[in-house]
Amino acid sequence: MASTSVPVSGSTERQETLRAAFVAALLGLSLVFLTGFAQPQLLHNAAHDTRHSLSFPCH
Amino acid sequence: MLARILSVGLLAGLVAGLLVAVLQQVTTTPLIVAAEVFETKAADQPAATAQTVHDHGTHEHGTHEHGGHDEGWKPADGLPRLFYTSLATIVTAVGMALLMLAAMVVTGEEIDDRRALAWAVAGFVAFGLAPAAGLAPELPGSAAADLVARQIWWAATGCATAIALWMFFKSEKAILRALAFAVLLAPHVIGAPQPHELESRVPAELAAQFTALSLVVQASLWVLVGIAIGLLWPRLVRRPAT
Numbered sequence: 001m002a003s004t005s006v007p008v009s010g011s012t013e014r015q016e017t018l019r020a021a022f023v024a025a026l027l028g029l030s031l032v033f034l035t036g037f038a039q040p041q042l043l044h045n046a047a048h049d050t051r052h053s054l055s056f057p058c059h
Numbered sequence: 060m061l062a063r064i065l066s067v068g069l070l071a072g073l074v075a076g077l078l079v080a081v082l083q084q085v086t087t088t089p090l091i092v093a094a095e096v097f098e099t100k101a102a103d104q105p106a107a108t109a110q111t112v113h114d115h116g117t118h119e120h121g122t123h124e125h126g127g128h129d130e131g132w133k134p135a136d137g138l139p140r141l142f143y144t145s146l147a148t149i150v151t152a153v154g155m156a157l158l159m160l161a162a163m164v165v166t167g168e169e170i171d172d173r174r175a176l177a178w179a180v181a182g183f184v185a186f187g188l189a190p191a192a193g194l195a196p197e198l199p200g201s202a203a204a205d206l207v208a209r210q211i212w213w214a215a216t217g218c219a220t221a222i223a224l225w226m227f228f229k230s231e232k233a234i235l236r237a238l239a240f241a242v243l244l245a246p247h248v249i250g251a252p253q254p255h256e257l258e259s260r261v262p263a264e265l266a267a268q269f270t271a272l273s274l275v276v277q278a279s280l281w282v283l284v285g286i287a288i289g290l291l292w293p294r295l296v297r298r299p300a301t
Contacts, residue, residue, distance in 0.1 A: 020061035021161040024068060028157030035151045037210055045133035047147035048199075049140065053087035054151060054280065055187065055196030055273045057209035 064160045067295055071287035072153025079152065079280045080145035087276055088144065090269045091199060092136075094261045098200035148280075155182070156284045160292075166225070172289030179285020181228075185221035187277040189243075193251025196273035200260035204252035216246035 036056040051058040134143040226239035
């Protein structure tokens with residue numbers, strides 16, 4: 001009984017880890033997209049110097 | 060796990076972003092401001108563009124317009140500009156930290172100070188050095204091809220290089236390492252979108268100085284994010300619910 005419960009809890013933990021990583025990656029991508037890539041003039045102008053200085057393509 | 064990733068990512072990004080915001084203020088921002096003077100001057104008097112790379116009998120500009128740089132709201136020079144640039148740098152740093160943490164967690168990498176720093180250096184190679192080989196970091200007013208095409212090439216090159224580095228370092232098989240090398244080279248064989256005319260409005264000395272400094276600033280951001288993650292991750296252990 002104990003031997004079967006170990007892999008189950010291990011895979012549940014792995015699933016939780018993957019879910020957490022997915023949420024973190026999505027959030028991270030959104031933030032980098034907003035500051036580095038988004039086209040709207042307002043976002044571009046606010047992040048302009050950062051885009052240039054971190055060598056994102058700009059203009 | 061999610062709470063730990065988010066808190067480490069936020070804190071690491073905040074610290075690294077703040078430090079790099081200070082660095083930008085004394086390195087890249089003065090060059091951007093200086094370049095804008097040439098850009099504005101050149102836009103006002105297109106015939107007297109003494110700073111262009113080469114003379115054109117008929118000076119045509121418009122192929123690389125500045126994307127409406129003077130249109131709409133933008134932060135005023137001085138404190139507002141410093142504030143928004145610092146904010147954007149911190150937000151970018153938080154995003155980078157979260158992406159790095161997510162990648163390390165998914166690949167099952169143990170997160171400690173040395174490994175986090177190694178991943179950060181790889182992050183800079185992938186998203187700093189490799190895209191710069193095709194698209195040199197540029198000042199406002201430099202000649203450039205279509206923006207979206209450059210953004211796609213930049214992002215694809217960064218991702219391809221990151222995958223290639225991971226394959227190379229994590230695989231023992233020669234065939235996979237050879238494949239990693241091919242993936243690494245592919246974006247450069249395809250080639251980055253280049254401007255039709257090599258016509259810049261900023262002096263070459265300023266542009267060269269900016270390219271080098273911009274790579275240093277980006278390297279500093281990656282390394283600081285890596286150090287901060289390596290320091291914070293072991294200290295922010297989720298406490299068992301009792």
